[in-house]
Amino acid sequence: MAEWARRYTWELLLAVILLGTVAxxxxxxxxxxxxDNFVNLFQLHIEKVIVVVTMTFIIVSGEIDLSxxxxxxxxxxxLASLHEHDxxxxxxxxxxxxAAAGAxxxxxxxxxxxxxxxxxxxxxxxxxxxxxxxxxxxxRSVGDYPGWFDRLGQDDLVxxxxxxxxxxxxxxxxxxxxxHRSAAGRVLYVIGDNAEVARYSGVNVGRTRLVLFTVSSxxxxxxxxxxxxxxxxxxxxxxxxxxxxVITIVLLGGVSIxxxxxxxxxxxxxxxxxxxxxxxxxxxxxxxxxxxGVIGAIxxxxxxxxxxxxxxxxxxxxxxxxxxxxMYVPPEPSTAGGP
Amino acid sequence: xxxxxxxxxxxxxxxxxxxxxxxxxxxxSSDTTAPSASEAPAATDxxxxxxxxxATDxxxxxxxxxATDxxxxxxxxxxxxxxILLPKCTGIAVFDQANEGAIEAAGELGVAEAEFVGPAxxxxxxxxxxFVTNAVTQxxxxxxxxxxxxxxxxxxxxxxxxAGIAVVSWDSPIPSGAGESLFVAQVDFDETGTVMADMAxxxxxxxGGEFAxxxxxxxxxxxxxxxxxxxxxxxxPEYESLQLVxxxxxxxDADESYNQALALIDAxxxxxxxxxxxxxxxxxxxxxxxxxxxxxxxxxxxxxLPDEMRSYTENGCAPQFALWSFVDLGYVTFxxxxxxxxxxxxxxxxxxxxxxxxxxxxxxxxxxRDAGLRIVMGPFTVYDETxxx
Numbered sequence: 001m002a003e004w005a006r007r008y009t010w011e012l013l014l015a016v017i018l019l020g021t022v023a024x025x026x027x028x029x030x031x032x033x034x035x036d037n038f039v040n041l042f043q044l045h046i047e048k049v050i051v052v053v054t055m056t057f058i059i060v061s062g063e064i065d066l067s068x069x070x071x072x073x074x075x076x077x078x079l080a081s082l083h084e085h086d087x088x089x090x091x092x093x094x095x096x097x098x099a100a101a102g103a104x105x106x107x108x109x110x111x112x113x114x115x116x117x118x119x120x121x122x123x124x125x126x127x128x129x130x131x132x133x134x135x136x137x138x139x140r141s142v143g144d145y146p147g148w149f150d151r152l153g154q155d156d157l158v159x160x161x162x163x164x165x166x167x168x169x170x171x172x173x174x175x176x177x178x179x180h181r182s183a184a185g186r187v188l189y190v191i192g193d194n195a196e197v198a199r200y201s202g203v204n205v206g207r208t209r210l211v212l213f214t215v216s217s218x219x220x221x222x223x224x225x226x227x228x229x230x231x232x233x234x235x236x237x238x239x240x241x242x243x244x245x246v247i248t249i250v251l252l253g254g255v256s257i258x259x260x261x262x263x264x265x266x267x268x269x270x271x272x273x274x275x276x277x278x279x280x281x282x283x284x285x286x287x288x289x290x291x292x293g294v295i296g297a298i299x300x301x302x303x304x305x306x307x308x309x310x311x312x313x314x315x316x317x318x319x320x321x322x323x324x325x326x327m328y329v330p331p332e333p334s335t336a337g338g339p
Numbered sequence: 340x341x342x343x344x345x346x347x348x349x350x351x352x353x354x355x356x357x358x359x360x361x362x363x364x365x366x367x368s369s370d371t372t373a374p375s376a377s378e379a380p381a382a383t384d385x386x387x388x389x390x391x392x393x394a395t396d397x398x399x400x401x402x403x404x405x406a407t408d409x410x411x412x413x414x415x416x417x418x419x420x421x422x423i424l425l426p427k428c429t430g431i432a433v434f435d436q437a438n439e440g441a442i443e444a445a446g447e448l449g450v451a452e453a454e455f456v457g458p459a460x461x462x463x464x465x466x467x468x469x470f471v472t473n474a475v476t477q478x479x480x481x482x483x484x485x486x487x488x489x490x491x492x493x494x495x496x497x498x499x500x501x502a503g504i505a506v507v508s509w510d511s512p513i514p515s516g517a518g519e520s521l522f523v524a525q526v527d528f529d530e531t532g533t534v535m536a537d538m539a540x541x542x543x544x545x546x547g548g549e550f551a552x553x554x555x556x557x558x559x560x561x562x563x564x565x566x567x568x569x570x571x572x573x574x575x576p577e578y579e580s581l582q583l584v585x586x587x588x589x590x591x592d593a594d595e596s597y598n599q600a601l602a603l604i605d606a607x608x609x610x611x612x613x614x615x616x617x618x619x620x621x622x623x624x625x626x627x628x629x630x631x632x633x634x635x636x637x638x639x640x641x642x643x644l645p646d647e648m649r650s651y652t653e654n655g656c657a658p659q660f661a662l663w664s665f666v667d668l669g670y671v672t673f674x675x676x677x678x679x680x681x682x683x684x685x686x687x688x689x690x691x692x693x694x695x696x697x698x699x700x701x702x703x704x705x706x707x708r709d710a711g712l713r714i715v716m717g718p719f720t721v722y723d724e725t726x727x728x
Contacts, residue, residue: 029476029477030478031476031477031478032476034476036476037476040472040473040476044465044468044469044472138557139557139587139588140557140558141488141489141491141557141558143489143490150494154494230494231464231465231468231491232490232491232493232494233488233489233490233491233558235462235464235488235557235558237462237590240462279473282469282470282473283473283476283477285423285454285456287429287456288458288459288466289459
């Protein structure tokens with residue numbers, strides 16, 4: 001039990017924060033408890049939290065992908081532009097996904113083959129794909145999609161759950177299985193821990209990164225299409241700034257920015273905290289600035305609290321032999337790629 | 340070593356959060372203008388513990404006497420009226436003025452003020468969707484929205500209408516008319532084109548010349564309707580000397596509008612006039628021309644706030660501009676929303692209602708849209724150096 005508690009300190013901390021948030025919401029807003037509101041709570045930010053799952057993989061492996069929001073807009077803009085040119089929407093969706101995958105392939109190739117830092121590559125992607133999106137749809141909003149497409153983004157598909165929510169839950173489960181129950185997941189941690197060691201152990205680091213960035217952009221592209229379906233329209237500036245919110249959630253989930261540690265359970269808790277906080281504050285008419293401030297305070301507070309817990313633990317028991325999530329310290333000197 | 344690493348992580352996190360905040364910059368102003376006292380619903384159940392976090396930015400929420408109406412409490416006694424007033428974004432003077440008008444109306448009607456909430460950015464249509472969706476969950480009686488985009492908000496507004504909430508659009512309508520009961524038009528949108536064309540002729544004289552439009556966001560329903568109306572009017576012979584050479588978008592952001600104005604004069608050396616049908620755009624364009632010392636060659640006109648435009652009108656950068664009263668607009672909107680929500684009148688063609696000091700209004704079909712009902716407030720006031728002070 002004590003061992004379990006030590007291993008999951010971060011998750012316990014997040015669970016406490018989540019309970020606090022939920023308690024606050026219940027007492028503050030009479031409309032909070034209800035199936036509709038729980039669906040809304042996810043649905044209003046669903047595109048972001050879908051990308052959170054793949055971003056977890058990227059950061060665990062010691063990389064970063066700043067381009068996700070721009071790729072969302074790029075993929076949606078490809079869809080919009082093709083739709084404008086009377087291409088059947090199903091084909092347009094496929095093309096949009098391929099366009100997103102292509103973007104990811106380019107990122108992955110630059111990182112894996114050219115050895116460029118992912119921070120630089122995806123920063124270029126952030127600017128480039130946003131620019132490409134704006135070129136495609138210009139300063140307009142492109143709408144008028146067939147009814148089935150709009151309904152896909154807005155209506156319930158299974159029970160009270162719209163498609164995007166199902167996609168999110170499927171991704172979380174798949175992400176958990178791959179990360180924690182598969183050889184591929186262990187490889188990711190090793191790469192994030194120390195890419196050189198991974199390479200000498202016979203891991204094909206380059207190919208893994210290529211796949212990672214391609215999947216990241218493809219999922220971002222799919223999220224962009226879902227976003228278009230939810231709003232019924234596409235604009236070049238859509239999803240602007242989402243990448244930072246996504247990364248914030250992943251870090252709050254206890255994934256180390258240096259790679260090599262973090263768990264899907266923590267990330268899921270972080271998603272729930274941020275969504276419940278935004279929802280509850282929204283219902284209490286608290287402005288977005290305050291919401292962001294509180295989320296920031298929670299992030300910093302969690303890191304500090306974790307730090308303190310570890311510090312006290314060390315004083316009592318001597319150095320800890322395991323590394324809690326979110327507190328991972330790479331060996332010195334770090335040879336891991338990425339930021 | 341461990342500590343330094345952790346510190347680095349914290350700093351990185353801080354930087355991320357700070358960067359994330361950038362997006363939401365002006366939200367703070369909404370908190371100051373929002374009548375925080377009306378947030379008192381907490382007073383009914385657990386006043387102290389639950390109030391703690393919001394109390395930091397809304398100190399008077401905790402001081403609010405428990406007797407205050409609890410507008411966003413769904414299970415309040417019958418007859419209570421709760422509503423939200425949703426501007427395109429917060430931190431823009433005219434929307435604050437509209438809220439003043441709405442507060443005045445609420446006072447006269449003896450009901451709770453509307454919650455004045457909105458996204459920080461005027462291009463944030465998902466932000467508006469979120470506020471509308473949350474308002475449905477809150478169970479408000481009325482939603483008053485100035486739509487900051489096209490039809491993106493439509494599904495959310497339709498859900499609100501289905502939940503029995505009176506949805507009144509003001510300032511900027513929902514183009515399809517779906518989900519909204521009524522649009523409170525500030526002026527006749529078709530008249531806006533004529534007013535702008537007349538100002539252009541009066542500034543440029545008989546010779547006319549090239550002019551460009553600096554608008555808000557590319558899919559802002561009201562601005563697009565006005566631009567369409569202007570383009571239509573330009574076809575008439577009396578305006579043939581005016582040549583519209585470009586339309587650019589500053590997204591109702593002062594910096595962006597300023598840069599777009601400068602880009603316009605670079606792109607069009609013969610440009611004589613920038614017409615900005617948005618209060619943010621006109622002020623930014625006038626400042627850009629003033630800063631560049633171009634006021635003699637490139638004039639600025641459009642829709643502006645006298646308070647913000649006075650100096651530019653007096654120094655000749657923006658000799659003429661037009662506007663209506665946003666205080667009155669908020670006032671009429673609140674009366675309309677309250678009347679609809681309480682069943683005082685129904686939203687159908689020919690129905691009439693009285694909006695306090697503004698008098699009687701008759702609902703008509705909106706000729707500027709394919710569907711939808713409207714009332715027209717009016718009138719336009721054209722400002723120049725004789726009446727701007």
